[in-house]
Amino acid sequence: MTVRPNRPQVVIVGAGVAGYQAARTLSRTVGDGAEIVLVNPTGVALHPQLLPQVMMGVLSPDRVSVPLAETLPGVRVVLGTVTHIDAHARRVLYDGGVLGYDRLIVAAGGVSEVAQVSAVSAHSVGFHNVGQALHLRDHIRRQLSLAAASTDPFERAAHCTFVVLGAGYAGTAAASAGQSLSQSIACRDPRLRGQPIRWILADPAEWLLPDMRHRLSRTTARMLRSRGVEVRTQTSLGQITSRGLRLTDGEFIPTRTIVWTFGVRPDPLVTNLGLAAEQGRIRVDEYLAAPGHPEIHACGDVAAVPDLTRPGKITPMSGQHALRQGRLAGGNVAASIGYGSRRPYQHRIHDSIVDLVRTSDQLLRVA
Ligand SMILES: Cc1cc2nc3c(=O)[nH]c(=O)nc-3n(C[C@H](O)[C@H](O)[C@H](O)COP(=O)(O)OP(=O)(O)OC[C@H]3O[C@@H](n4cnc5c(N)ncnc54)[C@H](O)[C@@H]3O)c2cc1C
Structure with a gap:
């Protein structure tokens, strides 16, 4: 494959629920029109809601995670932990080196x-x-x-x-x-x-x-x-x-x-980013872009996303929001480099599921 010269570089920090979806949407939308780099400490994306089954011994660890390199063609996976983001120099420092970016998606989730x-x-x-x-x-x-x-x-x-x-x-x-x-x-x-x-x-x-x-x-x-x-x-x-x-x-x-x-709080690297934060999460607008930094998007638990269905509130930390925000962040970053048009984030949670594990009758869905 011939790689197009001077492609914009998009760096995604974190390959959890949101970051994985962002990478997937972006690569499918832009093809080889951008270099997409996904930085994550491990080579897999985890489905945290399946952890109870791992604890119970019902599922083995490899059944609750998705291998990144095999399932994200066109995305360069970098194994590492980001230690600092320099929003002015547009650089991401991780434990294995430095990455420059034209667009950045922060999807580092929360830490306890x-x-x-x-x-x-x-x-x-x-x-x-x-x-x-x-x-x-x-x-x-x-x-x-x-x-x-x-x-x-x-x-x-x-x-x-x-x-x-x-x-x-x-x-x-x-x-x-x-x-x-x-x-x-x-x-x-x-x-x-x-x-x-x-x-x-x-x-x-x-x-x-x-x-x-x-x-x-x-x-x-x-x-x-x-x-x-x-x-x-x-x-x-x-x-x-x-x-x-x-x-x-x-x-x-x-x-x-x-x-x-x-106290699941966003990753400490958010604190040093120099961007506005709300409840310890990166404040973004309804397009998931950081105010004053249109080249930076954030999604999932790490982002304080205005909840358009509940004016004045931000979306709660949940898998449902993370998945959808990840997809939208990928789409909106693609739009910012000329592929499609951007959309605001709006999702009303109509029902929620909590897996109480013991028997199938205890998978609760409340509408
Ligand atoms: C046990 C459990 C059960 C849950 N059950 C449900 C449920 O039933 N329904 C529901 O809606 N939600 C549930 N949740 C919550 C849901 O899983 C989270 O809201 C969702 O995973 C958030 O997605 P995220 O992508 O923002 O963060 P995460 O999925 O946490 O992903 C963050 C990623 O970023 C990586 N990362 C972190 N720091 C760095 C760094 N410095 N550099 C590089 N990479 C980094 C992490 O390794 C991880 O891969 C559950 C959570 C847990 C723990």
Whole structure:
């Protein structure tokens, strides 16, 4: 193939739900009319909503991710982590070098605040990638084995108590899948007969899945409670000790497990970008372009996108929005280099799905 000289270079940071769709749309729209470079730490795009199945052992890790190089012809995949974006010099610095760009799409998703809360990070596990899902699975198995081997009632109870902090998508999914997994393990071990297995899901918000419709929250809470998960809204973390944690409702919970999914915030590289931010996300207009920097677009969890269906609000962090915003960012960047015309982002979430994992009757769709 002859490559056209002086093609504009488009760099996409992050190959998650949004970045993958942006790369795909862009390459399909412009063909060889641009050099498209996709930077991501791994060579696969993950479907995070399938992590509960990985934790349960229902799906293997390779079934929940898509190989980038094989599925994105015409896109150059660069393995690396972007450490700095210089919006003035139009350069992206990553751990393997520097990339110049004519157009930039930032789709780096969110990171859990756990890294910044050292007292918590020492005691907790996350639930945002395959490694963490497998780690949590092993951790649950180990805790139940330790409980079974112990004769001390306090130790047994602590090993059999699991606390999930944060009831967004990740926390709700972790509590649901974790409760199913621990019950199925405990049922097979006679030493754990009669031993209560506690799962506690706590969030300071008034509702589970606070960004979603209340009907979904209510139904999810009801189903989790019917399975024995203790759902505690308007409750947060008070204090952590080596023997457990105290919640803000005053209760001390002896435990060896804290699943921390609180505070999913955008990647820290956003903070140093020098662009306007809202709730820690890059502020963009309805075309997903950064004000004052039409060459920079952002989409997915990292972007504060005005929600045209709810004036004055921004779109919540969700897979549904990330997928559609990724496609639109790809299309609008293509338009900016002469392929098609740009469109504003507008999507009303008519229904949401939460996979409560245990049985097919617990795949909730709330319209
Ligand atoms: C367990 C779980 C279950 C969920 N369930 C649902 C659900 O049922 N429904 C729903 O709508 N949403 C769900 N979500 C939320 C949804 O997955 C996210 O909103 C969505 O993935 C956001 O897409 P994104 O592309 O913005 O970010 P991500 O999908 O997080 O992708 C970001 C990408 O950027 C890469 N990256 C990060 N930093 C850098 C860097 N510095 N340099 C280069 N690359 C970088 C990351 O490695 C990743 O590949 C769930 C999330 C989790 C964790």
